[in-house]
Amino acid sequence: EKKLQSVFSKVDELKPVFIERLANAVAIPSVSGDESLRKEVFKMSEFLVKELESLGAYDIQVKPLGKQPPPVTDENLELPPIVLARVGKDETKKTIMIYGHYDVQPALKDDGWDTYPFKLVEVNDKLYGRGSTDDKGPVIAWLNVLQAHKELSLELPVNIIFCFEGMEESGSLGLEELVGREADKYFKGVDTCCISDNYWLGTKKPVLTYGLRGCNYYQIIVSGPGADLHSGIFGGVIHEPMTDLIRVMSQLVDVKGKILIPGIDEMVAPVTETEEKLYDDIEFDVNELNAASGSNTAIYQSKNDILMHRWRYPSLSLHGIEGAFSGGGAKTVIPAKVIGKFSIRTVPDIDSKKMDQYVFDYVNAKFKELGTPNSYKVELIHDGAYWKSDPFNDSFTAAKKATKVVWGVEPDLTREGGSIPITLTFEQQLKTNVLLLPLGKGDDGAHSINEKIDVKNYIEGAKTMAAYLHYYGEI
């Protein structure tokens, strides 16, 4: 505990240095989605290598991932590398794999930023800049933890393996293969993984995240006429694909969000008492949902209903129709081929393949009921599994203790409605558990204009990370 207190003091002392380090990182516009900025993404990887070297990391490997596959403008565009590095080599200590990404979302001043996005600006104890919270802030915070220990000549309480990626905002191309290839090599002996790449639920209470929903995305293709037709000539005399499609799409989900496809709800894991208790302390109410959606369109009013339906129940959304008229004004077309898009968010214990079959069977049955001569097909075009960890395992226990020590409160144990594919990548490839330890607040605006991280979150976050390493090392 004394050691930890000295680390905390050192972190406070080094605050100006830490902000400077983040400013240097934000100054590199490492936008992975912009081919013309690819050299900046590489520059950012070099920046990390230099920092890691100077902070005592060893066995630093810059793993090339080859050329970026199409679609791409420059056929010879190289993927940014994955930077691997180790700190500590004590075989008696536990080993934690820490993941972060050094690429960022695109940002232009003209998008509506109040300040230049690639210059870190401090206003009212908030640090504004692209990547400040997603994900350069957390990545640099880990480096700050190293520096604090180094300046105190303190050994880390665990061995660390860093894995820093430069393509997260562009589909993490090459990551899964690399992690798979290195699972028994560079990543050998990893006890747990820690990822800081999500956010608090709100703005007041720190959280640890133990679950994510999956997503299966489907399309229904209906086609009839050989080409688009004029509704004056053909309206009323042929079976229109749009009529069929809209009919079937209308039978997938009711207006209260209930999925009408039989069999799916039945696979959902029941709420246990232990799980239900996790919701008791969470700070959240319907007003926060309404503020986030910019409307008063909530289906549920109670905290538990809202959070459970976001986190642990499936949902079905109708996204749109490809091939139909989608412009402004009036066009009297009968579209010849229309493709309806919808997706289902999945949760434990939904069996993804079984669900696919339920969806196909239901949609096909509904078309049969229609008795249309149009041809139809329903297919899965993408799926990603849900993720749920045990929030009472060693890693979460250590992170809870760390949060309590730094923030003075027990963290809320949260899940998220969306998916973070890298979480599954590490869990599956390294056959270990993953902790999501978010640093930033719910209002940080990752991916939007005026992205920021609070100075407090950045600094106390580094302390939380240090304490987490400390307590995990003790278990």
Next chain:
Amino acid sequence: EKKLQSVFSKVDELKPVFIERLANAVAIPSVSGDESLRKEVFKMSEFLVKELESLGAYDIQVKPLGKQPPPVTDENLELPPIVLARVGKDETKKTIMIYGHYDVQPALKDDGWDTYPFKLVEVNDKLYGRGSTDDKGPVIAWLNVLQAHKELSLELPVNIIFCFEGMEESGSLGLEELVGREADKYFKGVDTCCISDNYWLGTKKPVLTYGLRGCNYYQIIVSGPGADLHSGIFGGVIHEPMTDLIRVMSQLVDVKGKILIPGIDEMVAPVTETEEKLYDDIEFDVNELNAASGSNTAIYQSKNDILMHRWRYPSLSLHGIEGAFSGGGAKTVIPAKVIGKFSIRTVPDIDSKKMDQYVFDYVNAKFKELGTPNSYKVELIHDGAYWKSDPFNDSFTAAKKATKVVWGVEPDLTREGGSIPITLTFEQQLKTNVLLLPLGKGDDGAHSINEKIDVKNYIEGAKTMAAYLHYYGEI
């Protein structure tokens, strides 16, 4: 009758001259929809004036219509003029207003034409070229009728007032106002109107057209969230506008084309015995519908059912959704605001305003049933009335006789499913009846590549026009 036979012989004799005249017209690329070709549209109006002058027309007036209203690239773009001309001034004779348009649809060789679209090419007794059938062929055929009479030194059996427009393919801008302004001036004393700007139902039998459906176009606007949302975070916890919209759109029409909005079918005029008989001789079957739609998706198999549902019953088509995801692939968006588009084809005796109210009431009631907190609105964005003439009036009677004499068969009396707005313009502004006297065949390909008119239709069509004038003058 002898006079008419000499006109027919003259028409046959002048065939090469007539084809040459059409070739000269087609050679002018008078595409009204292409601003860069506007001078060619003007050139085409000058061509007509010269021809009319040389063929004995008088009081030729080239009516300027002022600048083309926005949206337009060149703010000073002048609308093509309307060309008015008279032939004959015998107060004891009837006066027929003849309308045609001298502008054409766009055409590029690269669109897939076998020949250069602005050069008339004769292959297998067909004349290929843009405008050959829509509508330069019919316009020039009227001029050919003048020439035949002139060379025979025969007076026309009626007075003619020509009205040739240069913006038909681009919304007939300025036409309605001009016709209204001139109703009691240039058009004073018009007994009937004849328009040759549609086509035979098929390819074997000539037709006269006595009805067109109208079209009311509606949109349903549903909005909730302040911005598009991510379905991971909001799926299952808010009322999604798409779910509401699809539900309501699915209740507008059933898969067999039955309109589910109460009150509309009840306004449709019952089929009379006289009307039903009109269908007896019409050559048409479900195979022609299937060939035209490029599919076997016909709702009805019998000739009468198909034609009646195309011509004299209303239909409702769902066209698409603005604001929803409409691209390829997968996007997990919850659209914040979606606008569903649909239209209803109207027929006698539907009261357009009453129907609007039925639509609004029904859609609003369906939304109320949903109990959604999203806001919704249904509105009419465009309407055009149906048109139906008495196919037993003097003009139709004369045209039937003319057809019989020239083609040896009674024409089919047809209606069309789409609308030809100019028909209503003349009927309403001149308070007289209109005859649609098509020259070309159903496979002429107006508006598509390889547009053509059969030499036979072009030549026998001119004879039919001459005979129509003759018999109408006799009544």
